[in-house]
Amino acid sequence: MKVETIYPPVKKRSRAQAKFRTAVNWSFGVSAFACTLINIFVGGALWSLTVDWALWFVWSAVISPSLVERNRISQTSKVLIDSCVLLVLIDVVFSLGWAGFVVPIVSFASLAAIGTLFLSDLPRQKQNMMPLFWLIIAAFIAMICAFSGWPRMGWPMIVLGCTALALFIVCIAIMRRGLIREFVKRFHTD
Amino acid sequence: MENKAYKNLYPQGLPEDVEPLVDGFFSELENHLLLPKRYSRAMMADFSAALFYYLNSGVPLEDALHRLDPAKLGGFFSRPPMLWYPLDSAAKVYPLSMKRNSMAVFRLSAYFKEDIVPEILQIALTFTIKRFPCFATTVKNGFFWHYLDAAKVRYSANPETERPCAPLKVSASGSQAFRVLYYGRRLSVEFFHILTDGSGGMVFLATLAAEYQRLMGFEIPCQWPVLNIDEAPPVSESANGFELAEPSATSKGFSDTPAVQMTGDLSAVKPYRIIHFEMNSETLRAAAKKRGASVTVYMLSLMFAATGFATDRRSGDVKIQVPVNLRKYYASETLRNFSMYCSVRLPLLNASDIEGNLPEIAAQLEKKSAKPVMNDMMNAAVSLVRSLRFIPLFVKRPVARAIYGFLGDSVFSNTLSNLGVVTFPEELAERVEKLDFVLGTAETNRASCAMVSFGDTAVFTVTKLTRDPTFEERLLFLMKAEGLDPAVKGSEPYES
Numbered sequence: 254m255k256v257e258t259i260y261p262p263v264k265k266r267s268r269a270q271a272k273f274r275t276a277v278n279w280s281f282g283v284s285a286f287a288c289t290l291i292n293i294f295v296g297g298a299l300w301s302l303t304v305d306w307a308l309w310f311v312w313s314a315v316i317s318p319s320l321v322e323r324n325r326i327s328q329t330s331k332v333l334i335d336s337c338v339l340l341v342l343i344d345v346v347f348s349l350g351w352a353g354f355v356v357p358i359v360s361f362a363s364l365a366a367i368g369t370l371f372l373s374d375l376p377r378q379k380q381n382m383m384p385l386f387w388l389i390i391a392a393f394i395a396m397i398c399a400f401s402g403w404p405r406m407g408w409p410m411i412v413l414g415c416t417a418l419a420l421f422i423v424c425i426a427i428m429r430r431g432l433i434r435e436f437v438k439r440f441h442t443d
Numbered sequence: 444m445e446n447k448a449y450k451n452l453y454p455q456g457l458p459e460d461v462e463p464l465v466d467g468f469f470s471e472l473e474n475h476l477l478l479p480k481r482y483s484r485a486m487m488a489d490f491s492a493a494l495f496y497y498l499n500s501g502v503p504l505e506d507a508l509h510r511l512d513p514a515k516l517g518g519f520f521s522r523p524p525m526l527w528y529p530l531d532s533a534a535k536v537y538p539l540s541m542k543r544n545s546m547a548v549f550r551l552s553a554y555f556k557e558d559i560v561p562e563i564l565q566i567a568l569t570f571t572i573k574r575f576p577c578f579a580t581t582v583k584n585g586f587f588w589h590y591l592d593a594a595k596v597r598y599s600a601n602p603e604t605e606r607p608c609a610p611l612k613v614s615a616s617g618s619q620a621f622r623v624l625y626y627g628r629r630l631s632v633e634f635f636h637i638l639t640d641g642s643g644g645m646v647f648l649a650t651l652a653a654e655y656q657r658l659m660g661f662e663i664p665c666q667w668p669v670l671n672i673d674e675a676p677p678v679s680e681s682a683n684g685f686e687l688a689e690p691s692a693t694s695k696g697f698s699d700t701p702a703v704q705m706t707g708d709l710s711a712v713k714p715y716r717i718i719h720f721e722m723n724s725e726t727l728r729a730a731a732k733k734r735g736a737s738v739t740v741y742m743l744s745l746m747f748a749a750t751g752f753a754t755d756r757r758s759g760d761v762k763i764q765v766p767v768n769l770r771k772y773y774a775s776e777t778l779r780n781f782s783m784y785c786s787v788r789l790p791l792l793n794a795s796d797i798e799g800n801l802p803e804i805a806a807q808l809e810k811k812s813a814k815p816v817m818n819d820m821m822n823a824a825v826s827l828v829r830s831l832r833f834i835p836l837f838v839k840r841p842v843a844r845a846i847y848g849f850l851g852d853s854v855f856s857n858t859l860s861n862l863g864v865v866t867f868p869e870e871l872a873e874r875v876e877k878l879d880f881v882l883g884t885a886e887t888n889r890a891s892c893a894m895v896s897f898g899d900t901a902v903f904t905v906t907k908l909t910r911d912p913t914f915e916e917r918l919l920f921l922m923k924a925e926g927l928d929p930a931v932k933g934s935e936p937y938e939s
Contacts, residue, residue: 254916256718260934261626263606271544271711321538322584323614376479377616380524380583380592438527438592439585442832 274316281312303342310335322381325370330384333363353404357395361413364388368420379431383439386424386432392417461504465494472513477521482597486520489569489597492562493658502660510658511566515673519573524593528577532685532824533780534637538582538589539836539843545713546610547636549860549893550881551648552629555874559625560659564600567655568623572598574672575647577681577779578638582613582620587832591620591637600625606937607717608883608906611635623651628876630655636780641862641880641893642768643778646670648878649867656874666868677776684781687773688821697823699854702762703791705753705889707911712938713884716907718915720922720929721877724864724901730925734798738896739765739861740805742903743787744797745921746892747804750856751794753889753913762788764855765808769821772814783820785811786855797921852885862895877902884908890915903929910936 285305292301313319314332337356344352367385371378396414399406425432457465472490476483490511497507530538537547572579579598580591596617603626613620613635620635630652634644646668653669665671731741743763750761766784775781787807789800810816831839862880866872877900880893889909895902905915922929 254912254919254931256934257930257932258935259629259719259932260607260717261603262935263604263937265712265935265937265939274543317543318614320541320543320614321582321589324616374479376523380594381616434525434527438583438590440587441529441585441590442587443529 277316278312281308281316284308298346298348300346303339303346306335306339306342310339324378324381325374326367326378326381327384329363329367329370330388333360333367333388336363354407354409357404357407357409357413360388360392360395361409361416364392364413364416364420368416368423372423375427379428380435382424382428383435385420386435389417389421389424393421464504464508468508468511468513472516475513475516475518475521478595478597482595483520485597486569489562489565493566496560496562510660515570517573517673519576519579520595522595524595526576526580526593527583528580528591528681528779529683530589530591530637531683531777531779531781532821532828533640533782535588535828536843537635537637539840541610542844544610544711545886546883548608548611548633548883549636549641549644550608550631550633550883551641551644551895552631552879552881553648553652554876554878555628555630555652556876558628559630559655561600561602561625563658564623564625564630564655567651567658568598568600570658571647571651571654571672574650574670574674574676575778576676578621578647580620580638581616581618582635582637584836586835588836589637594618599623602626603629603631606712606714607631607881607934608633608714621647636883639778640768640780640782641766641860642770642782643780645862645865646778649871652875653868653871656871661870661874663871664868668865669868669871679776680778682775682777683779684769684773684775684777685821685825687775688825689818691815691819691822693819697820697827699762699786700760701853702788702856703750703754703756703759704853704856704887705750705909705911705914706755707753707889707909707913709887709889709908710910710938713908714906715884715909715938716934716936717881718905718907718931718933719879720903720905720919720927720931722901722903722922722927722929724896724899727896727901727927730927734801736801736805738894738901739859740801740808742861742892742894743804743808743859744800745918745925746857746859747789747794747800748797748921749914749917750890751791752917753911754791754856756791759791760788761791761794761856762786762854764852764858765812766858766860767812767817769817772817783817783824785816787811853887855885855888857888858882858885858891858893860891860893862893864896867897872898876900879904882906910938 285308288301288304292299336359340356340359341352371382371385392413396410399410472487476486493511494507577591579594581594583590583592594617598619600623603624611620611622612618620638622633624631632644632648649668650670650672653663654672656663727738731738734741746763747761764784764786766782769781769783787804793800860882865878867875878895878897879902880895881904882891882893884906885891891906893904919931
């Protein structure tokens with residue numbers, strides 16, 4: 254059938270690209286499955302948990318990042334949460350005992366970085382501040398838990414609490430009623 | 444004033460008598476652009492470029508400044524983004540089911556009688572977008588549902604460089620959920636279905652086309668579907684039309700048995716190819732009338748025959764999905780999604796009988812697209828949304844993504860979305876040669892078809908998802924046999 258071309262030439266894509274993506278997805282999936290199986294058969298510490306989480310971390314950040322709302326705050330928050338979970342897993346699986354000290358340090362440093370990202374581009378980032386707010390709430394919860402004995406209260410936890418409180422005050426001062434509007438948007442059910 | 448690009452409008456510098464006029468214009472413009480610097484700079488540059496084009500085309504400065512009057516921006520770009528919109532009941536599935544290489548996108552195009560001037564199109568878009576606040580948005584994650592959040596950015600018109608209906612990148616802050624493209628004489632708008640349906644999209648295209656022609660110096664009145672861009676957008680235009688569903692005892696479900704699919708490997712690049720069959724609308728109407736059928740029924744009959752020819756299956760039902768515009772049943776001004784669909788089905792064994800199938804297709808179409816059936820379906824959509832409303836998005840998303848691809852379109856063999864006869868105000872119609880309508884690809888259907896008639900040209904478009912050319916070749920054969928004698932235009936294959 255003769256077709257008169259009325260569209261601009263576009264670089265043809267080969268199936269190779271799609272095949273490569275599929276291969277990467279499969280290799281991640283198979284690796285995760287194989288690690289879990291080997292770990293079950295070999296026994297010992299549940300090291301496959303850390304490997305699986307690390308694979309998920311890389312896959313969701315690099316191979317298949319989110320299709321909606323991928324901005325500097327949401328991505329940094331995601332990296333922070335995934336890193337903290339990975340650190341906790343390594344600590345628990347290998348019984349190292351440093352997570353209660355290290356995770357708050359990583360968290361307050363990241364929180365400060367996210368706060369800087371938020372404040373450095375306020376007009377646009379006001380609409381993206383929700384992940385930051387969730388991290389602040391998570392930091393408060395960690396603080397309350399530390400007060401009740403676990404994880405242990407130390408200077409990293411105190412700095413984390415102070416950083417979160419400072420950012421909380423800054424967020425409320427900047428957003429005011431906008432914060433309520435953000436909540437209404439984020440939690441609408443209709 | 445931070446942007447002095449306009450100082451270069453005149454090669455020898457601004458003449459003394461002109462300087463105050465131009466300075467005044469740009470300082471007025473600056474007052475209307477309270478955006479982040481990179482956007483306001485880009486928009487100032489847009490206006491400079493448009494002014495430069497006018498002056499080079501011999502348009503007097505006063506006239507040019509009048510056409511580009513910053514007052515036309517209203518307060519849209521000088522107010523912070525406050526508005527947000529929950530998705531309508533039909534749109535909720537689109538962000539849940541989208542994938543990296545697959546997104547519900549459709550495209551409407553108008554072919555002008557002369558080449559498009561990009562500088563003027565950009566300004567037309569800048570002026571037009573304020574009238575469509577629910578399009579001036581970006582997709583966001585809520586805890587339970589996605590929503591549209593107002594985005595005050597520079598909305599850009601770009602040259603066409605990608606394949607039609609390619610997925611939109613909606614993840615970045617302020618990213619558009621539609622794109623405005625130009626190529627030669629063609630102005631195209633591609634919409635993520637989350638924003639609107641074909642009817643709403645056509646209103647946007649018409650309004651944008653009218654504003655472009657006004658900026659080119661033609662008087663175009665504001666008659667439907669051209670909206671007055673200086674009017675405040677009424678709330679009714681962004682309403683969820685599905686709330687108009689009347690209570691009914693029954694509510695039709697969405698599940699169905701699998702349909703016969705055309706044979707042919709699915710292409711990895713979506714779409715594989717676009718093919719337009721252009722015909723004289725009067726000839727088409729006469730051919731349908733000769734058979735005692737409407738144009739939609741007639742085209743469906745040809746599609747059934749071509750679909751049946753393009754499969755190796757020997758049994759089963761061929762089912763064609765036909766979207767139904769609900770605005771004809773409900774008094775709604777909404778520009779958002781307000782359509783449902785019905786499914787016309789024929790046994791594969793009978794699919795090739797064009798003449799004999801017409802009464803059956805007509806009867807099914809009339810019965811299945813009747814208001815009570817659509818009302819039941821609307822109720823089903825509304826109650827589905829209601830039943831899922833407290834399930835967090837992170838739970839809904841993977842489930843919807845898995846189900847939608849396999850169940851969503853495997854119950855259909857093909858789609859025919861017919862926008863019908865579109866009319867523009869006479870002054871605009873004179874400037875437009877034809878329209879076309881392109882559907883994005885489905886997941887498993889090897890072809891999706893769309894149709895629109897404008898003036899004396901009807902354009903039937905096939906969006907292909909397979910290299911196998913049997914469907915379109917058979918369709919062409921049938922059209923020629925029916926005396927329609929279409930001109931075949933389209934794209935090169937997009938997959939090597």
